[in-house]
Amino acid sequence: MLPDTRLAATGLVAGQADASPAAAPPASTMTPDTASDGASRLREALRVETDRDHRELDAFLGEIWTSRERYAAYLAMNHSAHATLEPVIEEAVAEAPELGPYAPARFALSQDLAALGMRLPPSIPLRADAPRDPASAIGFLYVVEGSRLGARMLHRHVLDASWARPVGTIPTAFFETARGSSNFSRRMAALEPLMREEDAFERALSSAREGFRLFRAAAERAYRTPDASPSGTDR
Numbered sequence: 001m002l003p004d005t006r007l008a009a010t011g012l013v014a015g016q017a018d019a020s021p022a023a024a025p026p027a028s029t030m031t032p033d034t035a036s037d038g039a040s041r042l043r044e045a046l047r048v049e050t051d052r053d054h055r056e057l058d059a060f061l062g063e064i065w066t067s068r069e070r071y072a073a074y075l076a077m078n079h080s081a082h083a084t085l086e087p088v089i090e091e092a093v094a095e096a097p098e099l100g101p102y103a104p105a106r107f108a109l110s111q112d113l114a115a116l117g118m119r120l121p122p123s124i125p126l127r128a129d130a131p132r133d134p135a136s137a138i139g140f141l142y143v144v145e146g147s148r149l150g151a152r153m154l155h156r157h158v159l160d161a162s163w164a165r166p167v168g169t170i171p172t173a174f175f176e177t178a179r180g181s182s183n184f185s186r187r188m189a190a191l192e193p194l195m196r197e198e199d200a201f202e203r204a205l206s207s208a209r210e211g212f213r214l215f216r217a218a219a220e221r222a223y224r225t226p227d228a229s230p231s232g233t234d235r
Helices: 041-049 051-061 068-095 106-115 134-160 173-179 184-190 200-222
Strands: none
Touching: 041 051, 041 134, 041 184, 041 200, 051 200, 068 106, 068 134, 068 200, 106 173, 134 173, 134 184, 134 200
């Protein structure tokens, strides 16, 4: 049985909110079929295998909507990670159109940061040996698409925060981009035929874990200031 995981407070990445426990074969033997309940078995297998990475990142971030500084750090973290991962995804989509269209979010993040008077943070580099084939790109896609699902859930929390009032006084271009993104489960289900190669899932999983590593490294850098740090101390 799959673990009964639930979305942590931030819902930042990998979109666990609408996942439900379901029986599935071991990840190494996953087929391109969808689960009997219509959910994506690819998404569910990646969710289970990266659950610890996801939970650790969520625990580090805490509640990003409690101050302007923490919201700015959240945007900076996302920009750093997206600026690295999105070009890799775009390159893979150009070579393998079956991956489907990809609408980047890094430009919306740049817009939000500029509106807050912040410089664009540098990207976090991928591992030198990180593969860039279509199956590996699916792992990166899983992480960034999941971050958009998390952003849709965070949008209302930020708008309801006292420091963000009146509504319209803080930049939310990234949230607006996330709101218009495609259905996460449907997209992952459509990618399952690309998992037919024997080690395709292992490559996707390796890239997903690398994506989480990038987000964590970007978060640790973005939350260094006392006001933004999840622990409230200088990092």
